Amino acid sequence: MEIKNYVRPNTLEDAYQTLLASDHNALLGGGVWMKYTNKKIDTMIDLSRLGLNHIVLHKDEIIIGAQTPLREIEIHPEIKGLGNGFLSLAVGSIVGVAFRNVATIGGSVVGKYPFSDLITPLLCLDVKLKFFPEEIIDLHDYLEQKHKHQAILTHIIIKKTKGHGYFKKVSNTSLDFSILNVACFYDQTFKIVVGSRPGKPIRATEVADMLNKSLPLSDDTLKKAGNMILKTIDFSSDERASKEYREILAKTYVMRGIKEVIKR
Numbered sequence: 150m151e152i153k154n155y156v157r158p159n160t161l162e163d164a165y166q167t168l169l170a171s172d173h174n175a176l177l178g179g180g181v182w183m184k185y186t187n188k189k190i191d192t193m194i195d196l197s198r199l200g201l202n203h204i205v206l207h208k209d210e211i212i213i214g215a216q217t218p219l220r221e222i223e224i225h226p227e228i229k230g231l232g233n234g235f236l237s238l239a240v241g242s243i244v245g246v247a248f249r250n251v252a253t254i255g256g257s258v259v260g261k262y263p264f265s266d267l268i269t270p271l272l273c274l275d276v277k278l279k280f281f282p283e284e285i286i287d288l289h290d291y292l293e294q295k296h297k298h299q300a301i302l303t304h305i306i307i308k309k310t311k312g313h314g315y316f317k318k319v320s321n322t323s324l325d326f327s328i329l330n331v332a333c334f335y336d337q338t339f340k341i342v343v344g345s346r347p348g349k350p351i352r353a354t355e356v357a358d359m360l361n362k363s364l365p366l367s368d369d370t371l372k373k374a375g376n377m378i379l380k381t382i383d384f385s386s387d388e389r390a391s392k393e394y395r396e397i398l399a400k401t402y403v404m405r406g407i408k409e410v411i412k413r
């Protein structure tokens with residue numbers, strides 16, 4: 150990574166103005182991904198002095214500052230209690246503890262990484278992103294945006310809910326990117342998300358709708374859900390796995406996830 154200038158602003162306004170000053174300026178979260186991509190940066194804007202490293206609990210919401218390291222999220226008691234710990238499990242599956250002590254939730258969400266083990270379970274929940282300047286946007290809508298968001302993510306807001314969750318990451322080694330990941334959640338209605346297809350995480354809305362109308366679930370409904378996943382979601386091949394292998398994994402783990410969240 151090549152960086153010409155480095156600044157550590159004390160205010161969001163300063164950080165934002167520096168970001169707008171040039172297309173070659175960039176925000177620094179944990180810096181792990183930036184280093185990996187070997188970018189050339191004019192001014193690197195370190196966000197560490199902006200007071201964005203915290204997890205605040207409100208009555209109905211968990212508010213996570215963008216600079217919070219993944220490890221803090223993984224071990225936080227309230228987050229461990231969400232969906233039987235499915236979010237903690239997902240975050241805990243990302244590389245190793247030392248890595249998760251550095252990588253931030255902000256850098257992990259903003260990057261919209263298709264392999265993300267964090268976004269897949271987050272998409273099962275009601276999650277809003279708060280940006281500076283003032284803007285709050287639903288995570289799903291943010292992921293759908295095609296244009297680059299020239300703003301600073303300050304907080305990730307998770308609505309508390311009492312449902313049951315499931316997360317599965319399939320990778321060649323525990324340190325590798327996902328070949329496929331699946332998250333399911335049930336809180337009176339089903340949410341199913343499949344990621345690393347290798348495309349971005351996507352909600353299996355049609356499958357969830359079918360399940361919601363078919364309670365209590367029979368074995369036939371479960372099989373129908375497994376088949377529908379393959380008809381309604383696209384999978385493809387890359388250097389990690391073939392389309393066919395991903396399809397087998399998706400069908401298997403979606404069916405397992407549905408069973409898991411309903412039986413608790």
Ligand SMILES: Cc1cc2nc3c(=O)[nH]c(=O)nc-3n(C[C@H](O)[C@H](O)[C@H](O)COP(=O)(O)OP(=O)(O)OC[C@H]3O[C@@H](n4cnc5c(N)ncnc54)[C@H](O)[C@@H]3O)c2cc1C
Nearest residue numbers: 176178179180181182183185252253255256257265266302
């Ligand atoms: C070798 C390697 C393996 C990985 N394996 C996995 C894996 O298995 N599963 C997985 O889910 N993830 C994986 N990741 C991704 C990782 O978990 C983080 O998501 C990633 O490192 C980004 O977090 P960061 O804090 O390092 O962000 P940075 O590198 O600091 O930033 C990433 C991008 O986000 C921007 N940014 C950072 N913070 C903000 C903000 N607050 N507002 C706006 N823009 C911002 C930066 O400008 C940059 O463009 C891996 C990354 C690496 C390098």
